[in-house]
Amino acid sequence: MITNYDVFVPALMGSGASLRVGMKARALGCRKVLVVHDQGLKDVGIADIIIENIQAAGIETVVFGNVLADPPDILVEEVAELARNEKIDGIVAVGGGSSIDTAKGVNTLINNPPPILQYFGYRTDLKPGVPMIFIPTTSGTGSEVTNMAVISCTSRGNKDSVMGPHCLGTLALIDPDLTLGLPAKMTAATGIDALAHAVECMTGGQVNPLSDALAKEAIRDIVKWLPIAYKDGSNLEAREKMINASMFAGMAFSNALVHLGHSIGHSLGATFHIPHGLACALVLPEVIEYSAKSEWKNVAMICECFGEKVQEDATWEEIGALANKLLREFIKSVDIPNMKELGFDLEKVIAIAPMVTGDAGFAIAPYRITAAKVASMLQAAFDA
Amino acid sequence: MITNYDVFVPALMGSGASLRVGMKARALGCRKVLVVHDQGLKDVGIADIIIENIQAAGIETVVFGNVLADPPDILVEEVAELARNEKIDGIVAVGGGSSIDTAKGVNTLINNPPPILQYFGYRTDLKPGVPMIFIPTTSGTGSEVTNMAVISCTSRGNKDSVMGPHCLGTLALIDPDLTLGLPAKMTAATGIDALAHAVECMTGGQVNPLSDALAKEAIRDIVKWLPIAYKDGSNLEAREKMINASMFAGMAFSNALVHLGHSIGHSLGATFHIPHGLACALVLPEVIEYSAKSEWKNVAMICECFGEKVQEDATWEEIGALANKLLREFIKSVDIPNMKELGFDLEKVIAIAPMVTGDAGFAIAPYRITAAKVASMLQAAFDA
Numbered sequence: 001m002i003t004n005y006d007v008f009v010p011a012l013m014g015s016g017a018s019l020r021v022g023m024k025a026r027a028l029g030c031r032k033v034l035v036v037h038d039q040g041l042k043d044v045g046i047a048d049i050i051i052e053n054i055q056a057a058g059i060e061t062v063v064f065g066n067v068l069a070d071p072p073d074i075l076v077e078e079v080a081e082l083a084r085n086e087k088i089d090g091i092v093a094v095g096g097g098s099s100i101d102t103a104k105g106v107n108t109l110i111n112n113p114p115p116i117l118q119y120f121g122y123r124t125d126l127k128p129g130v131p132m133i134f135i136p137t138t139s140g141t142g143s144e145v146t147n148m149a150v151i152s153c154t155s156r157g158n159k160d161s162v163m164g165p166h167c168l169g170t171l172a173l174i175d176p177d178l179t180l181g182l183p184a185k186m187t188a189a190t191g192i193d194a195l196a197h198a199v200e201c202m203t204g205g206q207v208n209p210l211s212d213a214l215a216k217e218a219i220r221d222i223v224k225w226l227p228i229a230y231k232d233g234s235n236l237e238a239r240e241k242m243i244n245a246s247m248f249a250g251m252a253f254s255n256a257l258v259h260l261g262h263s264i265g266h267s268l269g270a271t272f273h274i275p276h277g278l279a280c281a282l283v284l285p286e287v288i289e290y291s292a293k294s295e296w297k298n299v300a301m302i303c304e305c306f307g308e309k310v311q312e313d314a315t316w317e318e319i320g321a322l323a324n325k326l327l328r329e330f331i332k333s334v335d336i337p338n339m340k341e342l343g344f345d346l347e348k349v350i351a352i353a354p355m356v357t358g359d360a361g362f363a364i365a366p367y368r369i370t371a372a373k374v375a376s377m378l379q380a381a382f383d384a
Numbered sequence: 385m386i387t388n389y390d391v392f393v394p395a396l397m398g399s400g401a402s403l404r405v406g407m408k409a410r411a412l413g414c415r416k417v418l419v420v421h422d423q424g425l426k427d428v429g430i431a432d433i434i435i436e437n438i439q440a441a442g443i444e445t446v447v448f449g450n451v452l453a454d455p456p457d458i459l460v461e462e463v464a465e466l467a468r469n470e471k472i473d474g475i476v477a478v479g480g481g482s483s484i485d486t487a488k489g490v491n492t493l494i495n496n497p498p499p500i501l502q503y504f505g506y507r508t509d510l511k512p513g514v515p516m517i518f519i520p521t522t523s524g525t526g527s528e529v530t531n532m533a534v535i536s537c538t539s540r541g542n543k544d545s546v547m548g549p550h551c552l553g554t555l556a557l558i559d560p561d562l563t564l565g566l567p568a569k570m571t572a573a574t575g576i577d578a579l580a581h582a583v584e585c586m587t588g589g590q591v592n593p594l595s596d597a598l599a600k601e602a603i604r605d606i607v608k609w610l611p612i613a614y615k616d617g618s619n620l621e622a623r624e625k626m627i628n629a630s631m632f633a634g635m636a637f638s639n640a641l642v643h644l645g646h647s648i649g650h651s652l653g654a655t656f657h658i659p660h661g662l663a664c665a666l667v668l669p670e671v672i673e674y675s676a677k678s679e680w681k682n683v684a685m686i687c688e689c690f691g692e693k694v695q696e697d698a699t700w701e702e703i704g705a706l707a708n709k710l711l712r713e714f715i716k717s718v719d720i721p722n723m724k725e726l727g728f729d730l731e732k733v734i735a736i737a738p739m740v741t742g743d744a745g746f747a748i749a750p751y752r753i754t755a756a757k758v759a760s761m762l763q764a765a766f767d768a
Contacts, residue, residue, distance in 0.1 A: 001395055001397035003396070003397050003398055004395070005396075005397060006395070008394070010388070011388070011390070012388055012389075013386065013387050013388075013389060017388060208397070209397070209628050209632075213597060214597060244593050248593075248594075
C-alpha cells in the first residue's frame with residue numbers, strides 16, 4: 001500500500017501563543033485582515049483581545065462577529081462579499097470549528113465567484129485566497145489543522161464540505177489559555193469529538209502509520225486529561241494536553257479521515273439538532289466494536305491506549321466488545337448523556353439509518369455494511 | 385513554553401513509491417531535472433531505474449552520479465554550476481544522506497552565488513531554488529524530511545550546515561523496496577543513527593509534544609524491527625517499519641534537534657574517519673544517561689519504549705543507568721563495534737572532548753556541561 005503524508009499546518013503551541021497573532025499577521029505581510037468570530041467570544045472578552053493585538057501591530061481589522069453554528073452557505077457568501085469589498089489581505093479566525101470553517105469558506109470565495117456549493121468536494125484547481133491564521137478556543141474540532149470546512153447547504157438542506165489547499169491555514173496558534181473558561185459540558189462534548197476523530201481514523205479504510213502515531217498519542221492524552229479538564233477547567237496542564245491532543249487528532253484524521261461514527265453523528269445532529277461532539281459520541285462505542293471485524297489490531301491498540309491489556313489470543317469479537325465497554329464507560333464518565341437521557345424516540349433514531357449510508361464518511365468505513373446493520377447499531381446504542 | 389511545529393515535508397510512503405518519481409516530477413511542472421546519486425546506487429541498478437522512470441515521463445535528465453560521503457563544499461559548488469548551466473528546473477536525489485544533502489546544497493546555490501560557506505546556518509532570506517524530490521535508500525539519516533544539509537567545509541576542515549526553506553524537499557518518496565539490498569552492517573549503523581535522532585531529540589533542550597510523539601513511535605518500531613531487518617534484509621515488513629521509523633525520527637528532530645550524542649559523533653567521525661551512524665552510537669548510552677539528570681521523565685519514557693517498566697520511585701540516577709544498559713545492549717545486539725573493538729586509542733578518544741564543546745549541537749544539550757565531563761563520558765563508553 002502506498003500512502004500519503006501530506007496535510008500539514010505549521011503551528012505555534014503553548015500558553016500565550018494567541019498573543020503572537022498581530023506579530024505573525026505582520027510577518028505574513030498583512031495590512032488589513034478580516035477577523036471572524038462568534039458572539040460568545042465577544043461576550044467573554046477574547047475577541048477584543050485578539051482584535052486589539054492585531055491592531056497594535058499596525059494592521060487594520062474588518063470584523064465579522066456573528067458566526068453561526070454549522071455555518072450556512074448564504075452567510076459564508078455574505079461575509080466573502082464583505083471581505084472582497086474591503087480588499088482584505090488576510091483572515092484571522094478565532095473560535096470553535098464554526099468560526100474556522102466560516103473563514104475557510106470565505107477564503108474559498110476570495111478569488112472564486114459564488115455560490116460556494118459549486119466548490120463542494122476536494123478541489124485543487126481553485127484560485128488561492130489569502131493567508132489565514134486560526135486560533136481555536138475549544139479542544140475538539142481539529143479544524144485548525146485540517147484542509148476541510150463543513151458548510152450547511154441551505155438549498156439542499158444538508159451539510160457538505162469544501163476541501164483542498166484553499167482551506168489550509170497558514171498558521172495555527174494553539175493557546176490553552178483560551179480554553180480555560182470553556183464550560184464543563186462543552187469541554188466534555190468537544191473532548192469526545194477529538195476522541196472520536198482519533199479512534200475513527202485508526203479504524204477506517206485509510207489508516208497510515210503517521211495518522212496512527214498521532215491518534216494513539218491523542219487517545220492516551222484524552223483518556224488521562226479530559227476527566228481532569230472536565231472536573232477542573234482551570235487546570236492549565238490539562239487544558240494544554242487537551243488542545244494539543246485535539247490538534248494531533250485533527251492532524252491524524254486529515255491524513256486518514258473519519259468514518260461511520262461521524263456519518264451517524266451528522267445524521268443524528270441533523271435530525272435532533274444536538275451539538276456535533278455529542279452527536280458523534282452517541283454510537284461511537286458500537287461503531288468501533290463493529291470495526292474490530294477487520295481492524296482488530298488497531299482496535300486492540302485503542303484498548304491499550306486506554307491502559308487495558310488485550311490477551312494475545314483474544315478474538316475480534318472480544319476485542320470489539322472490550323473497546324465498546326471502555327469507550328462507553330469513558331463517555332459516561334464525563335457525563336455525556338445517552339439517547340434515552342436525551343429523550344430521543346427509538347423509532348425516529350432507527351429511521352436515520354438510510355440517511356447514514358448517504359453520508360460522505362460512510363465510504364471510508366473499514367468494510368461495507370447495510371442500512372439494516374446501521375439500524376441494529378443504533379438500537380444497541382439506544383439500549384446500552 | 386511556546387513551541388513551533390513547522391518543519392513538514394509531504395511524503396508518499398510504501399512499496400513502489402519511488403516508481404512514482406516521473407509522474408510526480410511532471411506534476412511539479414519539471415521539464416529537465418538534475419538527478420543526484422552516488423556510484424553505489426549505479427552499481428546496484430537503482431539509479432538507472434529512477435532515471436529511466438523520469439525519462440519515461442517525458443522529462444530530460446542531467447545526471448551527477450559521483451556523490452561523496454560528507455559532501456565537500458567544492459563538489460557541491462561544481463554540481464551547482466552544472467545545474468545552472470543546464471538550466472534544470474527540478475532536482476531528484478536518490479541515496480543516503482550524502483546524496484540528499486548534496487542536492488540541498490546545490491539547491492541553495494541555484495539562485496544564490498557561490499561559495500556555499502557564506503550560507504551556513506539557518507537562513508530565510510535566500511532566493512528559493514527549484515522543486516526537489518528526495519528518495520532515501522537507507523533507513524537512518526532522515527534527511528528526506530529535514531530542512532538541513534551537512535556540508536564539509538574544505539577551507540576550514542570541519543562540517544557545517546545549511547538550513548532553511550531552501551533545504552526542504554517538495555516531496556519525499558519513501559520506498560522500502562530500495563532498502564531490501566542494504567548490507568547488514570549498513571542496516572545496523574543507519575538504524576542506530578535513526579535511534580540516536582529519536583532518543584536525542586527526546587532529551588534535548590527543544591523537546592515538544594509533536595517531536596515526542598513521533599520519536600516514541602520511532603523508538604518502539606526500531607527496537608522491534610531493526611534486529612529483524614538486520615538478520616533478514618529481505619523482510620519487507622521490517623524494511624517498511626524501519627524506513628518509516630527513520631522518517632518519523634527525522635520529522636521529530638527537525639522540530640526538536642539532536643544534541644550531545646551527535647556532537648560527540650561528529651568529533652569522533654572527523655578524528656577516526658568512521659561512518660556517521662556508527663560514530664553517533666559509540667557514546668549514545670552515556671549521553672542519554674547524563675540527560676536523565678534534568679530529562680528523567682523522557683528518559684523513563686525511552687526505557688518504556690524499550691518495553692521496560694520504570695518503577696515510580698526510581699531516582700534519576702537509576703533511570704539513567706537503566707537507559708544506558710538498554711541502549712548499550714541494543715546497540716550490541718546488532719553487532720555495532722565499541723571503541724576498543726574498533727582499535728581506538730583511549731588517549732586520542734579523550735582528546736576530542738574540547739572539540740565536542742565547539743559543535744553546534746552542544747548548545748541543545750539539556751544542561752550545560754564541561755569538556756571534563758565529556759571526557760569522563762568518553763572514558764565510560766570506552767570501558768563499557
